[in-house]
Amino acid sequence: MARLTIDRAQKRFGTYTALDEVSLAVEDGEFVAVLGASGCGKTTLLRQIAGFDKLDGGSITIGDRLVSSDTQHVPPEHRKIGIVFQSYALWPHMSVAENVAYGLTVAGVRDPERARRVAAALDLVGLSGFADRRPGLLSGGQRQRVALARCLVTEPSLVLLDEPLANLDVHLRASMEEEFSRFHERTGTTMVYITHDQAEAMALADRIAVMDRGRLLQLATPSMLYREPANATVAGFIGDGMVLPATVLSGPDAGRCKVRVLGVEAVVRCRPDQTAGDNAKICLRARDIGIAAANGTGIAAHVERLSYQGGFFRMEARPVANPNMLLHLDVPEPTPAEPGGTITLAISDGWVIPAETVADLAA
Numbered sequence: 029m030a031r032l033t034i035d036r037a038q039k040r041f042g043t044y045t046a047l048d049e050v051s052l053a054v055e056d057g058e059f060v061a062v063l064g065a066s067g068c069g070k071t072t073l074l075r076q077i078a079g080f081d082k083l084d085g086g087s088i089t090i091g092d093r094l095v096s097s098d099t100q101h102v103p104p105e106h107r108k109i110g111i112v113f114q115s116y117a118l119w120p121h122m123s124v125a126e127n128v129a130y131g132l133t134v135a136g137v138r139d140p141e142r143a144r145r146v147a148a149a150l151d152l153v154g155l156s157g158f159a160d161r162r163p164g165l166l167s168g169g170q171r172q173r174v175a176l177a178r179c180l181v182t183e184p185s186l187v188l189l190d191e192p193l194a195n196l197d198v199h200l201r202a203s204m205e206e207e208f209s210r211f212h213e214r215t216g217t218t219m220v221y222i223t224h225d226q227a228e229a230m231a232l233a234d235r236i237a238v239m240d241r242g243r244l245l246q247l248a249t250p251s252m253l254y255r256e257p258a259n260a261t262v263a264g265f266i267g268d269g270m271v272l273p274a275t276v277l278s279g280p281d282a283g284r285c286k287v288r289v290l291g292v293e294a295v296v297r298c299r300p301d302q303t304a305g306d307n308a309k310i311c312l313r314a315r316d317i318g319i320a321a322a323n324g325t326g327i328a329a330h331v332e333r334l335s336y337q338g339g340f341f342r343m344e345a346r347p348v349a350n351p352n353m354l355l356h357l358d359v360p361e362p363t364p365a366e367p368g369g370t371i372t373l374a375i376s377d378g379w380v381i382p383a384e385t386v387a388d389l390a391a
């Protein structure tokens with residue numbers, strides 16, 4: 029197991045900067061998900077960690093060993109890294125046991141040591157009874173478990189997972205998520221998990237690194253990302269956040285600021301160093317907006333759409349005074365208004381997004 033330190037990693041393809049000064053420290057035994065939309069640079073980052081490409085600037089250290097820098101490039105096979113790909117990449121003509129044994133055979137490990145380690149790895153992923161099967165006769169989830177066993181058997185110091193569940197159906201994904209979690213708990217292996225699926229990242233990771241256009245925007249626990257997004261991009265990307273212009277009326281008191289938003293005053297969470305002033309932005313979640321009390325003041329809005337979510341409705345509504353904005357909130361059955369009707373909304377919570385400076389990397 030090893031700590032992974034990426035320091036100001038740069039990667040360019042021609043004039044395009046795919047990695048722009050990415051710095052990231054993954055603790056020994058930690059499970060970090062790298063999350064971002066397609067094209068944000070996740071795979072490029074993984075390829076630098078694995079050593080498939082050379083960096084244009086910065087450095088990567090695994091444990092105490094500098095593996096990538098201007099002057100150093102340790103080849104992939106000498107980095108003690110295990111990789112699990114979306115495509116499984118199993119040999120179709122070999123049995124499950126032979127596939128798992130492959131890395132050991134290449135490394136010169138012989139029986140009975142090799143057979144013992146293969147059996148232990150298959151046991152770890154719950155596939156002991158499948159040693160003699162060909163991969164073609166396994167389900168997608170079982171194939172991914174073989175790929176995991178094959179990666180583990182070499183006792184890597186770091187495991188990289190590149191969208192490993194992307195080819196599986198929804199039900200299998202959920203059970204494989206549990207499998208990865210249990211596996212991480214049992215082995216304590218340092219893991220970096222690439223995904224564009226935030227539910228998957230939230231369910232699995234100790235911390236999530238959110239990337240956008242080659243930059244790391246925030247590295248934080250799932251709950252911190254949700255509660256305290258560092259900037260408007262993270263706020264909008266994670267948890268369907270609504271980002272609204274606001275004025276901070278008074279500075280923090282017990283972690284909360286008074287703000288004016290959509291013409292009403294509200295008390296929301298903020299950083300201890302938040303200052304009063306115009307041009308602020310706040311992030312609201314669906315749960316931060318509710319129906320105002322009868323005769324209470326609030327935000328008059330036209331109901332545009334209702335969609336049933338099972339037990340409640342997701343309502344979309346446009347403020348009468350700001351019709352270019354679309355708010356969403358969850359309302360119980362029976363719904364308090366129908367599409368075309370008007371409703372008064374109240375804000376119960378929210379987060380003042382810190383002024384955009386450097387990405388806040390504090391967890």
Ligand SMILES: Nc1ncnc2c1ncn2[C@@H]1O[C@H](COP(=O)(O)OP(=O)(O)OP(=O)(O)O)[C@@H](O)[C@H]1O
Pocket residue numbers: 041044046064065066067068069070071072073224
């Ligand atoms: N070898 C290459 N040559 C030129 N451009 C590249 C190369 N590899 C990646 N890119 C570009 O770098 C950017 C980041 O690509 P990358 O594959 O890292 O994104 P990603 O976040 O993994 O996306 P996805 O989720 O779709 O796999 C993209 O704009 C891509 O087109």
